[in-house]
Amino acid sequence: MTSIADPISGTQLADAKDASGAVVAAPAITMQATSERELRLDLFRGLALWLIFIDHLPTNILTWLTIRNYGFSDATEIFIFISGYTAAFVYGRAMLQAGFVVATARILRRVWQIYVAHVFLFTIFLAEISYVATRFENPLYSEEMGIMDFLKQPDVTIVQALLLRFRPVNMDVLPLYIVLMLFLPLILWLMKWRTDVTLALSAGLYVLTWHFDLHLTAYPNGVWAFNPFAWQLLFVFGAWCALGGARRMSRILASPVTLWICIAYLFAAFLVTLSWYLPQLGHIVPRRIEQWMYPINKTDLDVLRFAHFLALAAITVRVLPKDWPGLKSPWLRPLILCGQHSLEIFCLGVFLAFAGHFILAEVSGSAGMHFLVSVTGIVIMCAMAWVISWYKHSADKGASRYKSAGGNADLAGGAV
Amino acid sequence: MKSGLWTVLGATLLAGYLAAAPARAGDAEQICDVPANLLSTESSLTRVAEAVRSGQPLNVLVVGSRSSTIPSFEASAYPAKLQAALKESLPSTTVNLSVEVQGAKTTEDMAAGLVKLVEAKKPTLVIWQTGTVDAIRSIDPDDFRNAIDAGITALQQAGTDVVLVNLQYSPRTESMISGSPYLDNMRVSAQEHDVPLFDRFAIMRHWNDAGDFDLFSAAHGVELAKRVHACLGRALSKFVIDAAHLGPAQQN
Numbered sequence: 001m002t003s004i005a006d007p008i009s010g011t012q013l014a015d016a017k018d019a020s021g022a023v024v025a026a027p028a029i030t031m032q033a034t035s036e037r038e039l040r041l042d043l044f045r046g047l048a049l050w051l052i053f054i055d056h057l058p059t060n061i062l063t064w065l066t067i068r069n070y071g072f073s074d075a076t077e078i079f080i081f082i083s084g085y086t087a088a089f090v091y092g093r094a095m096l097q098a099g100f101v102v103a104t105a106r107i108l109r110r111v112w113q114i115y116v117a118h119v120f121l122f123t124i125f126l127a128e129i130s131y132v133a134t135r136f137e138n139p140l141y142s143e144e145m146g147i148m149d150f151l152k153q154p155d156v157t158i159v160q161a162l163l164l165r166f167r168p169v170n171m172d173v174l175p176l177y178i179v180l181m182l183f184l185p186l187i188l189w190l191m192k193w194r195t196d197v198t199l200a201l202s203a204g205l206y207v208l209t210w211h212f213d214l215h216l217t218a219y220p221n222g223v224w225a226f227n228p229f230a231w232q233l234l235f236v237f238g239a240w241c242a243l244g245g246a247r248r249m250s251r252i253l254a255s256p257v258t259l260w261i262c263i264a265y266l267f268a269a270f271l272v273t274l275s276w277y278l279p280q281l282g283h284i285v286p287r288r289i290e291q292w293m294y295p296i297n298k299t300d301l302d303v304l305r306f307a308h309f310l311a312l313a314a315i316t317v318r319v320l321p322k323d324w325p326g327l328k329s330p331w332l333r334p335l336i337l338c339g340q341h342s343l344e345i346f347c348l349g350v351f352l353a354f355a356g357h358f359i360l361a362e363v364s365g366s367a368g369m370h371f372l373v374s375v376t377g378i379v380i381m382c383a384m385a386w387v388i389s390w391y392k393h394s395a396d397k398g399a400s401r402y403k404s405a406g407g408n409a410d411l412a413g414g415a416v
Numbered sequence: 417m418k419s420g421l422w423t424v425l426g427a428t429l430l431a432g433y434l435a436a437a438p439a440r441a442g443d444a445e446q447i448c449d450v451p452a453n454l455l456s457t458e459s460s461l462t463r464v465a466e467a468v469r470s471g472q473p474l475n476v477l478v479v480g481s482r483s484s485t486i487p488s489f490e491a492s493a494y495p496a497k498l499q500a501a502l503k504e505s506l507p508s509t510t511v512n513l514s515v516e517v518q519g520a521k522t523t524e525d526m527a528a529g530l531v532k533l534v535e536a537k538k539p540t541l542v543i544w545q546t547g548t549v550d551a552i553r554s555i556d557p558d559d560f561r562n563a564i565d566a567g568i569t570a571l572q573q574a575g576t577d578v579v580l581v582n583l584q585y586s587p588r589t590e591s592m593i594s595g596s597p598y599l600d601n602m603r604v605s606a607q608e609h610d611v612p613l614f615d616r617f618a619i620m621r622h623w624n625d626a627g628d629f630d631l632f633s634a635a636h637g638v639e640l641a642k643r644v645h646a647c648l649g650r651a652l653s654k655f656v657i658d659a660a661h662l663g664p665a666q667q668n
Contacts, residue, residue, distance in 0.1 A: 058587050129592060136588060138633070140641035143482035144589045146520070146552045169594045222554040294604045299557070357591040365587065365632030
């Protein structure tokens, strides 16, 4: 199976590629018989998890290593794309082998797990915010403390949280993932019929979203921070790649033209991003382009962000071949392990970010402490991934053998 | 009864003044440099410049939410410090300043009332601090943007200069309030309307990172707030004078 990215083509962005899609004429799902893990997926999902964790902490030295400082897209794009890819890979196979009903049942079980994880994180958030609300009395921030007001009506807030309408900061990814997974049976069913048509429909929904401003409302007001109507494009695109799209695009990906377009775009994005941090460089971005470009909308997955992700992915696939020996190196093992247990590690990361904030606030907010909190968090994530993997391979050996007959979510790298 | 009230009030004011004196002495020692790029702007304040050059009084109106004041220490909040700093830098200009604190009002609510305020106070310059309430209530960023645009347009049509002031850097609530969509939209709006944006967020974050202030601390006293506001007022004064291109010549 080729992989992660074939991008740059295959999307409505690049019409030229539509032609190439048409030539191949929508075959039904082509599933690789091999169940060999695609380690690059695990690697980059692990990386995305680390970056999401770091981005959730207050700014510190490590923040400068995260990709959002060097371009438009960030770890969320990687995460959602790979999630679409692996989910389609795992449950697409289940749908072929066991049928629509069984695959749907499995997907729903996964949705339930993610929902429970989300509620668990919300409980931890409640604990943190209640604690801070009662201890923190800095007159400088008396206004910001207004955020605690929701504690005054838990009857409404907690119900809204269970309905996924009230989401504290940093807790937006799982609700998005829940909604996307809920629609996975439909997506897979359509893909089984016509892969390319499904992708086209998804792109169509994306365009309609922008045109008619489709959104889900949140509580107490506002909208979902990640609009599922828009972000589904990345998820479906991931699924499309997993179900043969990637292979079909390999020629486009190998072309030097694609490479140079990607490099040029990434460089331009880098310059623009640089101008945010160094206002002296403000003049390098022409005013007219600025007016056209801003704001770069994360909620609705701005086209610029999507294209940035595609360019990054295209270059990554090229630079890092599937059989790159480094993937087996012990140095990358922690990243890959984290990527293989993504739901657990994602939740742990959100929890650790809460805990990190707490330590920074209660103990010390020095730069050294920031660094220590970040590094410790990552070490804990890796250790936890290792423990989970130990459970799977050693402690629960009997169970895992039994399960492996039916393609469980972790087979191709976990399904979150 | 009435005279008793006045005595109490007078005593309070006196006490406040005495309390403020040592704080002011401490201010000078307080290191809170702001990197030049955080105080530079391409937009200019022409009406402020005109008023100062022609020797007319400079009327400043600060409209903001609760972070534009320190509850029960208004005289130590940044608007008062701004006035003092402006007076010091522009000794030949009369600087009048009034503050309109509208707690718990979103940008949309505030924008609706701006024209009336301007008609009543006839300011040369409106300093509009906003965004925090919107972030707390997670107002739709698009609505927020429209409200900011509407407010700036109304102010410009009413014939005043405008300076936008964005959110405070508040590390303690960072895991609860997501400020970035509001910061981004304010930046874009300011750029589009050619209005200077005083980047309070970046400045405070710089102070925190540089170790000038520990904004993480759960300080129970009012001292930290006073010191931060004093620094903000001074930085804002410098920002206004720079944006009005008032060289040393006018400042005399």
